[in-house]
Amino acid sequence: MAIDRRHLGYALPPFTVEVTPARIALFRKAIGADAGAPDIAPPTFMKAVEGEQNSSRRILEALGVDLKRVLHAEQQFDYLGPIRAGDTLTVQRTVTDLYDKKNGAMDFIVIESTVSHALRGLLGRSRQVVLVRNPQARAGAAA
Amino acid sequence: MRLDQARPGEQVAEYQTGPIPREQLALYAEASGDSNPLHLDPAFARNAGFDDVIVHGMLGMALLGQLLDTQFAAFTLGCFDARFVAVLPVGQSLHCTATLAERTTTTLTLDLEAFDSTGKSIIVGRASLTPPA
Numbered sequence: 001m002a003i004d005r006r007h008l009g010y011a012l013p014p015f016t017v018e019v020t021p022a023r024i025a026l027f028r029k030a031i032g033a034d035a036g037a038p039d040i041a042p043p044t045f046m047k048a049v050e051g052e053q054n055s056s057r058r059i060l061e062a063l064g065v066d067l068k069r070v071l072h073a074e075q076q077f078d079y080l081g082p083i084r085a086g087d088t089l090t091v092q093r094t095v096t097d098l099y100d101k102k103n104g105a106m107d108f109i110v111i112e113s114t115v116s117h118a119l120r121g122l123l124g125r126s127r128q129v130v131l132v133r134n135p136q137a138r139a140g141a142a143a
Numbered sequence: 144m145r146l147d148q149a150r151p152g153e154q155v156a157e158y159q160t161g162p163i164p165r166e167q168l169a170l171y172a173e174a175s176g177d178s179n180p181l182h183l184d185p186a187f188a189r190n191a192g193f194d195d196v197i198v199h200g201m202l203g204m205a206l207l208g209q210l211l212d213t214q215f216a217a218f219t220l221g222c223f224d225a226r227f228v229a230v231l232p233v234g235q236s237l238h239c240t241a242t243l244a245e246r247t248t249t250t251l252t253l254d255l256e257a258f259d260s261t262g263k264s265i266i267v268g269r270a271s272l273t274p275p276a
Binding site: 036047 | 160167170171173174175176177178179180181187190191192199200201202204205206208209211212213216219220221222223224225226227230
């Protein structure tokens with residue numbers, strides 16, 4: 001089932017995230033990081049920041065997507081400055097593209113996010129492509 | 144292969160993970176806030192068409208990032224992209240490689256890839272970094 005294109009531009013209200021030292025330490029432990037400065041977040045920590053408050057699930061639910069059909073297809077990060085322990089960050093997430101492939105067997109949702117610091121400005125941009133698998137559509141197309 | 148002698152297309156770094164157990168998926172879910180049951184609940188994963196839970200794509204990307212953090216620590220990361228081309232079942236390991244794509248005076252561009260133990264491509268990525276001054 002195609003995702004309603006009226007969701008294009010859907011945005012969550014901006015939210016703030018406190019990056020505690022414990023938060024970075026837990027993330028480093030989860031990915032087996034033992035090198036690097038303990039107070040600087042690893043590169044993909046930006047995903048944990050933007051995913052705060054269950055934001056990814058809330059976006060997918062707002063678009064009417066069944067979580068069982070969802071896979072992460074692509075992820076891009078642009079880094080403008082480091083995320084550090086003690087930072088208070090503001091996250092903005094917006095659905096910037098919706099498209100489908102293979103006669104609707106695969107829907108794609110593009111979510112772009114920004115992570116900013118009040119004094120240091122924009123620290124990073126993230127672009128996530130979510131794949132929604134629609135097996136019925138494929139079966140229908142094949143029949 | 145020394146980085147300063149490498150030519151485009153040559154591998155310049157690699158990073159091997161151990162098997163990724165369920166406990167690590169649970170820890171990553173807690174650390175990242177990604178609590179999708181596809182990575183935690185075998186019944187949910189089977190219902191979604193998989194044999195067992197699968198590794199978070201973002202955990203795989205984080206492990207690719209470990210290659211950058213451990214072997215290009217003096218560089219400043221500008222962009223880091225990944226395409227998740229296949230799913231990795233729980234219990235599998237990843238072999239991550241970096242190949243020189245392009246080098247200018249200001250930017251080092253690396254092609255990144257993560258393979259399972261059979262050599263199947265799981266993640267294809269790219270990173271651009273600024274060399275230390």
